[in-house]
Amino acid sequence: MSFHRSRTARTKAGALLASAAALLSAGLLHPAPATAATTPSGHAQAHATAAVLDLDGTGRTPVVHGEDRAYDTASIVKVDILAALLLQAQDAGRQLTARERERAEPMIRRSDNAAANALWRQIGGASGLAAANKRLGLTSTKGGPGAKWGLTRTTASDQIRLLRAVFDTGGTVRRGAGGLDAHSRAYLRTLMGQVVAEQRWGVSAAGATGSRQALKNGWLQRNTTGLWDVNSVGEITVRGHRHLVAVLTNGSASMGDGVALVERTARAAVA
Numbered sequence: 001m002s003f004h005r006s007r008t009a010r011t012k013a014g015a016l017l018a019s020a021a022a023l024l025s026a027g028l029l030h031p032a033p034a035t036a037a038t039t040p041s042g043h044a045q046a047h048a049t050a051a052v053l054d055l056d057g058t059g060r061t062p063v064v065h066g067e068d069r070a071y072d073t074a075s076i077v078k079v080d081i082l083a084a085l086l087l088q089a090q091d092a093g094r095q096l097t098a099r100e101r102e103r104a105e106p107m108i109r110r111s112d113n114a115a116a117n118a119l120w121r122q123i124g125g126a127s128g129l130a131a132a133n134k135r136l137g138l139t140s141t142k143g144g145p146g147a148k149w150g151l152t153r154t155t156a157s158d159q160i161r162l163l164r165a166v167f168d169t170g171g172t173v174r175r176g177a178g179g180l181d182a183h184s185r186a187y188l189r190t191l192m193g194q195v196v197a198e199q200r201w202g203v204s205a206a207g208a209t210g211s212r213q214a215l216k217n218g219w220l221q222r223n224t225t226g227l228w229d230v231n232s233v234g235e236i237t238v239r240g241h242r243h244l245v246a247v248l249t250n251g252s253a254s255m256g257d258g259v260a261l262v263e264r265t266a267r268a269a270v271a
Contacts, residue, residue: 045227046251048261050269051156055168056241062160065269070140071248072229073152074218075111077129079188079233080141080162081149082108084123084132086184091175095183108191108216111199120149136165136179150220159233159246166192167214167235167244192216192234202232203245205263206270211237219255227251230258238270245270 126143215234252258
């Protein structure tokens with residue numbers, strides 16, 4: 001391994017450790033128990049599903065790789081939370097307030113959990129999310145219980161529906177009905193394009209080098225098993241075409257293993 005590659009690996013590993021430490025300090029990450037669910041070979045039972053839609057192609061149906069099962073969202077639900085907030089603001093005929101932006105922007109760019117807690121309450125929790133998702137065309141997403149937005153359940157194909165609501169052209173929009181208007185879509189796209197450097201792993205690994213990417217990642221260690229949910233959703237550019245990509249995984253033995261699984265799955269799905 002070259003010095004450059006080893007330095008890059010150390011930098012990435014440090015960023016993952018910092019992300020995990022932040023979750024631990026927030027009380028959302030639990031130390032792994034002494035044992036974890038394993039296969040007979042001793043490896044964690046990790047699963048992955050990917051969905052891909054070429055926005056510049058002729059098809060409108062995503063290609064799904066793997067079983068389109070339900071996974072915990074972890075922090076990718078923050079895109080959905082902000083979409084719900086934007087719809088509520090549209091219905092009220094207003095822009096987001098300064099306070100709402102002060103929460104929305106770190107929630108997406110830095111995956112700030114305190115901001116997500118506040119906005120989850122503001123949109124009405126799972127019921128508010130469900131109302132927004134009905135308008136956005138999601139059919140297989142269920143909000144987490146109580147304050148546990150990270151335990152929202154979703155599928156890869158539903159995440160493509162959400163990404164289309166953000167990155168595709170909007171349909172008919174009117175107060176109390178329809179999807180995100182042009183201003184709301186642009187706001188969400190901008191924030192997803194400004195995710196901090198240490199959180200730019202994931203579906204971005206399948207994009208063209210140097211191309212613009214917009215994404216949101218999520219990671220959560222389950223306290224019942226010690227295994228990790230690691231997810232990534234966003235828009236990347238491949239061979240000159242914009243692609244929406246959603247990769248959902250669970251059962252990884254570590255966050256690093258989960259990130260590697262997400263990136264490997266994204267590359268294979270796009271290829």
